[in-house]
Amino acid sequence: MKNQTATIRLNKFISDCGLASRRKAEEFILQGRVSVNDKIISELSFKIDPSKDLVALDGEKLVQKKQIYFLLNKPKGVVTTTDDEKNRKTVVDLINIKEKIFPIGRLDYNTTGVLLLTNDGEFSNLLTHPRNKVPREYEVKLDKDLTEEDKLKLIKGIYIKNQKGNFVKILFPKKNNRKFVTVTAIEGRNHFVKNMFGALNYSVLTLNRKSFAGITADIPIGSYRKLSHEEVSGVIKYYGG
Numbered sequence: 001m002k003n004q005t006a007t008i009r010l011n012k013f014i015s016d017c018g019l020a021s022r023r024k025a026e027e028f029i030l031q032g033r034v035s036v037n038d039k040i041i042s043e044l045s046f047k048i049d050p051s052k053d054l055v056a057l058d059g060e061k062l063v064q065k066k067q068i069y070f071l072l073n074k075p076k077g078v079v080t081t082t083d084d085e086k087n088r089k090t091v092v093d094l095i096n097i098k099e100k101i102f103p104i105g106r107l108d109y110n111t112t113g114v115l116l117l118t119n120d121g122e123f124s125n126l127l128t129h130p131r132n133k134v135p136r137e138y139e140v141k142l143d144k145d146l147t148e149e150d151k152l153k154l155i156k157g158i159y160i161k162n163q164k165g166n167f168v169k170i171l172f173p174k175k176n177n178r179k180f181v182t183v184t185a186i187e188g189r190n191h192f193v194k195n196m197f198g199a200l201n202y203s204v205l206t207l208n209r210k211s212f213a214g215i216t217a218d219i220p221i222g223s224y225r226k227l228s229h230e231e232v233s234g235v236i237k238y239y240g241g
Helices: 010-016 022-030 121-128 148-156 192-198 229-239
Strands: 034-036 055-057 069-074 112-118 136-142 158-160 163-165 169-171 180-185 204-212 224-226
Touching: 010 022, 010 034, 010 055, 010 121, 022 034, 022 121, 112 121, 121 229, 136 192, 148 158, 148 169, 158 192, 163 192, 180 192, 192 204
Parallel strands: 112 204
Antiparallel strands: 034 055, 069 112, 069 224, 136 180, 136 204, 158 163, 169 180
């Protein structure tokens, strides 16, 4: 009989292999792309024993990998993806390792700042799932002064693309200058900050993510470093409950 204590969900195993988040792994399973011991599996709750079972995606054997975590201070002119159909430089190109990694969430082409990359799909899912309300702090330069009235609207919440959004905090780091704003959000919809200001007829001239999940860019723009064990475990403990 298989040792039950050694079994894990199939989608978690795929995630642990560094290919995708659990949710994306579930898509692979439902698409009929995953096999266990040469048998296609379509049951999302299916469990395996990694020490005994052979799991394959599109016929290629999967192996659990050592989990790695990086902080990149993203520069402008780089796309947040693992590859690009236009052959533009990607954030993965900036990190000199042999292992496959992927970015957690995304930053726009000309947005700078904190970007985390990993091969740990579960860690990525933890930080991007809306229910965990992980904070993202941005430094914003606007084309005009942010009025107090509009500041209150952005805190209370406005609708962008038929879905309500809000900033949980708005600060003015430069005295008597309301074009420079620091905002904190707890969601990561595409172009969220730009769309929030755009809905009130402001243009974002520059955008820098100052921190994500409490991790700040303590390194020069364009450089990267490994996250420490304490940083990773602290994030997991705080946002994973």
